[in-house]
Amino acid sequence: MSTIPNARPVSAPRLGTLVRCPECHSTELEVVLDGCNVNFYCASCIRCWHIELNRVVRIDPATCYGCAHVNECSARFASDHRAEIESSPVGA
Ligand SMILES: [Zn+2]
């Protein structure tokens, strides 16, 4: 059995590329360049994402340089963060 590097399932995310929003599963992602990083803005749920060590992480809008949607991002992030605090036990 030989392994062909380029033969991958279509649905598998490629390293460094986000094809689908992990939150709302939209594929309408906008690439945001902040100088040295590549981020992905989801226009559907107004969240910014970054791929870090092959994991998708949510960006704090305060560090989302180059994002043209920082105001929307910040509002969304703040409301999400508040919801997490309210619904999570202390220390969780
Ligand atoms: Zn989304």
Ligand SMILES: [Zn+2]
């Ligand atoms: Zn952003």
